């Protein structure tokens with residue numbers, strides 16, 4: 549986060565210490581954020597001389613009999629898709645707890661609105677926010693909020709809708725311009741890097757070699773050059789892409805990674821350039837199977853361990869609910885099963901299942917002449933242990 553601000557001059561749009569006694573800063577307002585009854589009793593929200601270093605601060609005092617909970621909002625600032633805002637603030641809390649039907653809101657965040665003033669949700673949530681701890685001394689909270697498609701403005705939002713006391717001071721929001729990526733092109737890649745997250749010449753060559761090797765093993769070619777974005781840290785990747793994972797693919801020629809060399813995502817990109825696979829189990833299984841290991845250990849070692857622990861789910865469940873199961877379990881299991889299929893048949897047989905239509909059960913039966921349960925038994929028998 550610090551790095552982003554350092555490499556690209558950020559433009560502050562909101563900055564207040566809540567230092568005018570008794571009144572909210574110019575442009576700030578309140579509106580009802582939640583109700584826990586039909587009454588109009590509100591929490592005490594005001595500016596008090598209890599800020600950091602003896603200054604004024606905004607204070608929320610909630611009680612069990614409150615039924616109408618206001619949010620505190622900054623004025624609307626223009627926002628456009630692609631913009632990001634770094635929202636920061638200092639928060640102190642004392643005894644925050646839910647009573648009755650209260651909601652667990654104790655956050656600093658940003659809310660975005662469309663041209664009609666309607667909230668534009670992000671990932672099913674109205675606010676991109678960071679929660680304060682229930683009891684904490686002055687702590688700096690920060691959140692990077694990405695402007696969603698359709699939004700034209702954004703506001704900083706502060707919300708406490710529970711019993712207890714919270715103080716907020718020195719709130720700011722900075723517009724973070726697009727970062728200045730350094731680009732190095734090779735025949736097959738465009739490597740994009742930021743200061744603090746470089747990629748050496750040897751690593752670029754290694755990525756090129758991995759691409760060629762994987763194409764050979766898959767029998768597929770990535771016809772388009774690959775845009776490889778390497779991030780210096782997870783906070784920067786999350787802020788810039790909205791995806792907090794170690795690495796991901798955003799379209800058929802673009803991968804984003806924390807690592808300077810990435811084989812797993814390269815498999816995804818090659819596969820995506822050659823068609824669509826509708827099964828996350830097969831997509832991740834193929835990428836893991838190609839590397840032959842998971843977090844430094846053999847795939848079958850993981851499966852044996854899960855079986856001994858009683859944690860190995862039936863494959864039928866992974867086929868339907870892959871994203872609902874812990875990925876520390878799903879990835880090596882899917883990888884091990886796909887590796888088994890690649891031993892049982894050849895790559896092109898597997899790819900008919902991968903790119904096939906209809907249920908995965910039917911595709912497996914057609915390609916391997918056996919149903920899922922039979923294949924699963926064979927696979928586990930081969931793993932032993």
Ligand SMILES: [Ca+2]
Nearest residue numbers: 565599603604
């Ligand atoms: Ca202050």
